[in-house]
Amino acid sequence: MSRKEETLDPENWNELRSLGHKMLDDMMDTLENSGTFPFRFPSKEDLENLLIPLSEKGDGEEETYQIFKNHILPSTFVQTRPKFWALVAGTGSAYGMLTEMLTSGTNLGIETTLASYYTHKQVIEWIKDLLEYPEGAGGVLVSGGSEANFTGLAVARNAKARQDMKVKGVQGISEKMTLYGSEEMHHCLERSVEILGLGNEALRWLPTDDECKIKINSLRKTVKEDRDKGVHPFCVIGNAGTVNSGAFDDFKALRKVADKEDMWLHVDGAFGSWVKLSSTHKHLAEGIEFADSLAVDLHKWMYMPYGIGCALVRDKLAHYSTFVYGHEAAYLKSTKELSADTLTNPHSLALPLSRNFTSLKAYMLLRAYGKNKYRRLIQQNLDQINYLVELIVKTPCLEVMAPVASNIVCFRYTRDGLSEGELEELNHKIMGRIRMSDFGIISDTTIKGRYMLRACCVNHRSRREDFDYLVERLKELGKELS
Numbered sequence: 001m002s003r004k005e006e007t008l009d010p011e012n013w014n015e016l017r018s019l020g021h022k023m024l025d026d027m028m029d030t031l032e033n034s035g036t037f038p039f040r041f042p043s044k045e046d047l048e049n050l051l052i053p054l055s056e057k058g059d060g061e062e063e064t065y066q067i068f069k070n071h072i073l074p075s076t077f078v079q080t081r082p083k084f085w086a087l088v089a090g091t092g093s094a095y096g097m098l099t100e101m102l103t104s105g106t107n108l109g110i111e112t113t114l115a116s117y118y119t120h121k122q123v124i125e126w127i128k129d130l131l132e133y134p135e136g137a138g139g140v141l142v143s144g145g146s147e148a149n150f151t152g153l154a155v156a157r158n159a160k161a162r163q164d165m166k167v168k169g170v171q172g173i174s175e176k177m178t179l180y181g182s183e184e185m186h187h188c189l190e191r192s193v194e195i196l197g198l199g200n201e202a203l204r205w206l207p208t209d210d211e212c213k214i215k216i217n218s219l220r221k222t223v224k225e226d227r228d229k230g231v232h233p234f235c236v237i238g239n240a241g242t243v244n245s246g247a248f249d250d251f252k253a254l255r256k257v258a259d260k261e262d263m264w265l266h267v268d269g270a271f272g273s274w275v276k277l278s279s280t281h282k283h284l285a286e287g288i289e290f291a292d293s294l295a296v297d298l299h300k301w302m303y304m305p306y307g308i309g310c311a312l313v314r315d316k317l318a319h320y321s322t323f324v325y326g327h328e329a330a331y332l333k334s335t336k337e338l339s340a341d342t343l344t345n346p347h348s349l350a351l352p353l354s355r356n357f358t359s360l361k362a363y364m365l366l367r368a369y370g371k372n373k374y375r376r377l378i379q380q381n382l383d384q385i386n387y388l389v390e391l392i393v394k395t396p397c398l399e400v401m402a403p404v405a406s407n408i409v410c411f412r413y414t415r416d417g418l419s420e421g422e423l424e425e426l427n428h429k430i431m432g433r434i435r436m437s438d439f440g441i442i443s444d445t446t447i448k449g450r451y452m453l454r455a456c457c458v459n460h461r462s463r464r465e466d467f468d469y470l471v472e473r474l475k476e477l478g479k480e481l482s
């Protein structure tokens, strides 16, 4: 009796190949026309097509692709637009998309032993070189800024704890361990602190100065007060590019305090670290190389497809000791046996066991475009934000609301005779309308209790006329709504 065995490979390779060519052409066309491709929120018809019980038989590859094209793509193709400056929104690239296809094609789950080990290792070397982080440091590619920060804080906790964290965990802590950062820290740091079992009470949110930088005196004072109370200050967090306003702390001053107090210095440079590639703003990130750990991502200001960040750690052994499997930690007793390759094996430096060959896209994109292209793109975004600031300053009904350090400007619509409360209400209304008509062009935030609109440029597709459009649109909406 003949037995028909199943596979997910196509029965007819040529049919799937031609569907693949169509998918590629459609996505290339969409990306080529990213400025004019129409956007809509999911319609009733979209939802009727999407929210269905899973069929027994399956809809087939072609029909399912049509569902993507007609009911998913129109309301998800947004961050790729030239006029998207909300949040810190990665834009991806056409070549990046193709590298993702190769990653899935190999479907490799390991970045050790094979060529993937070397691409990972090389990407870490390139990132250290671009950011001028010490040659001897190690690092690992992770899913993004949140995981990079988590990784840095996990190593900090284990390295600075006064008992063996690997064995005892937080259950063995006799003195409460505390961390310090500015009130402008990203909330993913708070989440990391919670998941690491330290409790968010342990995280001290310290005040900032007029430039939104952490006040060093307040840091010194709070650490001293905590010590007097018998707690154990173990880590200070610096910000290289705050999410609200793109501010940078003084890393040299933070390093001094950290040294004096025997604390770990972790820097969240998720997107801001990349000002190191500019000629005009490089100085802002001076000193990030002194951090014990540095979190960056590559899917925002390095324009790579989503799902890639990097945690750099100066002390390779501390990093390895934190993530190596408990049962393998026996090696740590005889560190002489640890080869350089062991300490750079990404499977021992982050949470996942299976890895999705994350390094391939970074390797190919960095190698294809080289340092100069990235330098020019970063500089272009900084110049574009400067251009937007000039437009705002020239426009009487708009005003800048926070110091502009790098690639973010916070501003609002203004009108004589309106109180602070009325201005806030008007800007809320403007934001509400923008969300409906120009989704994602800008977002909003609150700094030191004041509500403001916000544009952050990490977009390689933006052109100066796109910023002219934004200002005209704000003038129009402000006039209509006030």
Ligand SMILES: Cc1ncc(COP(=O)(O)O)c(C=O)c1O
Residues within 6 Å of the ligand: 087, 088, 143, 144, 145, 146, 147, 149, 186, 188, 241, 242, 243, 268, 269, 270, 271, 297, 309
């Ligand atoms: C300063 C900063 N840190 C951390 C994060 C979190 O990074 P991710 O979204 O890649 O997890 C962000 C996200 O925008 C950020 O701006």
